[in-house]
Amino acid sequence: AQSVTQLDSQVPVFEEAPVELRCNYSSSVSVYLFWYVQYPNQGLQLLLKYLSGSTLVESINGFEAEFNKSQTSFHLRKPSVHISDTAEYFCAVRRMDSSYKLIFGSGTRLLVRP
Amino acid sequence: DGGITQSPKYLFRKEGQNVTLSCEQNLNHDAMYWYRQDPGQGLRLIYYSQIVNDFQKGDIAEGYSVSREKKESFPLTVTSAQKNPTAFYLCASSSISGALTDTQYFGPGTRLTVL
Numbered sequence: 001a002q003s004v005t006q007l008d009s010q011v012p013v014f015e016e017a018p019v020e021l022r023c024n025y026s027s028s029v030s031v032y033l034f035w036y037v038q039y040p041n042q043g044l045q046l047l048l049k050y051l052s053g054s055t056l057v058e059s060i061n062g063f064e065a066e067f068n069k070s071q072t073s074f075h076l077r078k079p080s081v082h083i084s085d086t087a088e089y090f091c092a093v094r095r096m097d098s099s100y101k102l103i104f105g106s107g108t109r110l111l112v113r114p
Numbered sequence: 115d116g117g118i119t120q121s122p123k124y125l126f127r128k129e130g131q132n133v134t135l136s137c138e139q140n141l142n143h144d145a146m147y148w149y150r151q152d153p154g155q156g157l158r159l160i161y162y163s164q165i166v167n168d169f170q171k172g173d174i175a176e177g178y179s180v181s182r183e184k185k186e187s188f189p190l191t192v193t194s195a196q197k198n199p200t201a202f203y204l205c206a207s208s209s210i211s212g213a214l215t216d217t218q219y220f221g222p223g224t225r226l227t228v229l
Contacts, residue, residue, distance in 0.1 A: 104156030
């Protein structure tokens with residue numbers, strides 16, 4: 001079975017500060033990794049994903065995540081956050097041999113203050 | 115404009131009533147999914163369907179039912195047997211080509227409140 005742990009339920013930061021949202025996973029088989037973002041009362045939007053190749057993946061709005069197989073982590077980072085980044089962020093994994101089942105972490109609420 | 119629509123956005127129901135949540139997609143995706151989201155928790159899979167007229171239970175299917183009569187539509191019925199139905203419900207869809215690019219895309223959600 002797979003599981004995803006997001007240890008921080010809420011991360012408050014000041015605008016223009018760097019941020020790291022932590023994600024660790026447990027799986028006996030190889031997985032794909034995803035970060036989704038959810039703005040208040042909206043659905044989830046795919047932020048970035050690791051499928052293969054370079055372990056560092058980037059999104060179009062400045063976020064990046066690095067897949068670390070030895071530490072079973074996929075932490076999300078941004079060097080300088082904006083007020084508009086305030087949202088809930090979910091880490092998820094999917095078995096490589098399955099096209100359907102996403103396992104989600106409990107989410108981290110990023111709160112950016114002016 | 116391709117995407118997933120869910121209606122209604124907010125839904126109120128009295129205890130003991132069944133209610134059906136709508137999900138439609140025009141992405142030509144074969145697979146569709148229903149998730150439940152509760153505060154402070156991640157999403158949990160209720161049901162999924164990979165082909166018309168076929169669907170499988172997810173992790174928390176008790177008290178829910180679905181149908182998949184059309185590729186574009188995957189309605190979810192929350193029955194009176196669901197003991198704690200107040201939650202945010204999210205529908206998603208994906209292709210199942212087996213390619214690495216299979217990604218689940220989500221609708222805007224329906225917030226169900228039982229009064």
